[in-house]
Amino acid sequence: MCRNIKTLFNFEPPATELEIRDASLQFVRKLSGFNRPSQANEAAFDKAVEEVAQAARVLISSLVTTAPPRDREVEAEKAKARSAARFGT
Structure with a gap:
């Protein structure tokens, strides 16, 4: 799974629209293999991001x-601790 896609369920405060869109964008980038689509694929790419965001x-x-x-x-601190244990920093 892409490291930039974060869990969005069961947080206080709830996930924002920006967080949902960012996760959707990362998901579509991973599936398509494009970081930035060409002009020919831009409409399809943007539509996919919006549809994934809606499904999310x-x-x-x-x-x-x-x-x-x-x-x-708290979750961010746990992630930092796991990273430090894994990479020794």
Whole structure:
């Protein structure tokens, strides 16, 4: 999975539209192999990003859990600790 695609479900505050769009953009980039599409493919690329973002919104709003919402700062600290353990920095 692309490292830049972050988990968006069950956070307080909830995922923003920008976070959903950024994750969708990364997903479409990964699938297409394009970081930036050519002019000939730009419309299809942009349409795919919007459709993936819409599907992500529907998914996130449909999911349920009994777990308490996660805190973004706590999760970021955990990720830093995992990185330090992995890379020794």
